[in-house]
Amino acid sequence: MQPPPPMTMIPDPADARNATFVFLQEDHTLGNALRYMLIKHPKTHFCGYSIPHPSEAKMHFRLQSSDPELSAKDLLHEGVDSLKEMLHHIDSEFTKELARFQAAQPTQTGPASQSQSAPIDKE
Amino acid sequence: MTFSLEGTDASIANALRRVMIAETPTVAIHFVRIENNTSPLNDEMLSHRLGLIPIVYRGDVRQLNSNRDCDCQGNCARCSVEFELHVRNDGEDTIEVTSHDLRALSDMAVPLDDETLPRGILICKLGKFQEIRLTAIATKGVGKEHAKWSPVSTAVFQYEPSIRLNYRLLDELSPQDRQNFVGSCPARVFEIQDGRVVIPDVYRCTYTEECMRWAEQVGKPDLVTVKQLEPPRFRFSVETTGSLKPAEIVQSCLITIQEKIRKIEDLLVTKQEEQQLPQ
Ligand SMILES: [Zn+2]
Numbered sequence: 001m002q003p004p005p006p007m008t009m010i011p012d013p014a015d016a017r018n019a020t021f022v023f024l025q026e027d028h029t030l031g032n033a034l035r036y037m038l039i040k041h042p043k044t045h046f047c048g049y050s051i052p053h054p055s056e057a058k059m060h061f062r063l064q065s066s067d068p069e070l071s072a073k074d075l076l077h078e079g080v081d082s083l084k085e086m087l088h089h090i091d092s093e094f095t096k097e098l099a100r101f102q103a104a105q106p107t108q109t110g111p112a113s114q115s116q117s118a119p120i121d122k123e
Numbered sequence: 124m125t126f127s128l129e130g131t132d133a134s135i136a137n138a139l140r141r142v143m144i145a146e147t148p149t150v151a152i153h154f155v156r157i158e159n160n161t162s163p164l165n166d167e168m169l170s171h172r173l174g175l176i177p178i179v180y181r182g183d184v185r186q187l188n189s190n191r192d193c194d195c196q197g198n199c200a201r202c203s204v205e206f207e208l209h210v211r212n213d214g215e216d217t218i219e220v221t222s223h224d225l226r227a228l229s230d231m232a233v234p235l236d237d238e239t240l241p242r243g244i245l246i247c248k249l250g251k252f253q254e255i256r257l258t259a260i261a262t263k264g265v266g267k268e269h270a271k272w273s274p275v276s277t278a279v280f281q282y283e284p285s286i287r288l289n290y291r292l293l294d295e296l297s298p299q300d301r302q303n304f305v306g307s308c309p310a311r312v313f314e315i316q317d318g319r320v321v322i323p324d325v326y327r328c329t330y331t332e333e334c335m336r337w338a339e340q341v342g343k344p345d346l347v348t349v350k351q352l353e354p355p356r357f358r359f360s361v362e363t364t365g366s367l368k369p370a371e372i373v374q375s376c377l378i379t380i381q382e383k384i385r386k387i388e389d390l391l392v393t394k395q396e397e398q399q400l401p402q
Contacts, residue, residue: 005390006386007390023387026383027141028141032134084381090131091374094126094377
């Protein structure tokens with residue numbers, strides 16, 4: 001048996017600008033982060049998510065675009081892209097800062113005792 | 124480890140925190156085959172305790188197969204690490220069975236060995252002639268299935284407070300009142316150094332607003348304001364169980380979220396192609 005796709009779309013038959021996306025095995029982790037990215041998008045008319053039932057690993061993501069030229073699916077794609085960019089940025093900044101911090105540490109004997117609980121303060 | 128995150132929103136910070144706790148893979152003992160157990164603990168309790176021992180995997184945990192999806196029958200080196208425990212007390216005195224007695228059958232993983240825990244993690248005590256003999260299989264998993272796989276004991280973030288003191292009004296207070304003002308804060312955010320009120324660490328603030336209430340009571344509501352910094356800055360505090368290093372957890376958590384996003388993106392791309400085909 002093939003596993004169900006991790007996301008399905010429930011389109012609005014009358015208007016491609018509106019759609020609800022059903023994510024399987026996702027929760028507030030992705031839902032809220034994606035909601036935040038899309039709410040900042042200038043062409044988002046409405047964006048929200050819900051977890052219809054706590055015992056079902058499902059997350060409903062509602063999206064409505066304000067631009068007739070931009071379908072909900074394309075808008076979601078843009079939101080996903082911007083979230084990807086943001087995480088990529090956090091990742092590279094973290095890696096940079098970690099390297100800077102480790103370089104500033106006084107040399108320790110043995111790599112095992114290396115910065116288990118050392119503070120990194122980025123500022 | 125502590126680090127700060129800024130230029131974003133609580134939803135992103137919360138995603139990081141949630142993934143660190145619940146979706147960062149580690150290795151933990153999942154199957155136990157008990158051959159002999161005459162210890163005071165029953166088999167289930169013993170197995171549970173074994174599961175909670177942090178296991179340090181010497182390799183990239185993410186590269187390990189999930190035991191459930193591995194194409195082997197039972198378990199193999201690509202999806203698991205085997206351990207052995209055999210202790211028997213032939214002496215008169217009670218002995219301790221600890222994580223040091225857990226012997227890995229491959230060199231890919233070891234039970235947590237930390238200089239702060241020279242005696243290891245206590246599993247059980249054995250009286251005269253009591254014995255434990257078992258093999259245990261550690262597999263990859265994530266914290267949302269069972270907390271034993273969670274690599275963090277603490278993963279929290281805090282909004283950076285913005286505390287503004289009006290020094291002109293503070294100078295008008297008597298030294299006793301200044302002392303009272305400092306004493307009004309239950310989190311001890313303020314201290315007096317050379318007669319001046321200072322804030323050694325803003326993160327001590329727990330937003331009780333007791334200082335503002337005190338200022339209002341003495342008729343000087345502008346003495347102090349406590350707000351969340353705008354735009355927000357978050358200070359993360361990550362403390363591990365020992366199975367991964369804190370920086371590894373943050374990096375692994377970022378990979379997990381990026382993989383989630385890639386999965387959706389792939390789906391969006393293929394969906395578009397499918398729809399274009401019939402035209
Ligand atoms: Zn296998």
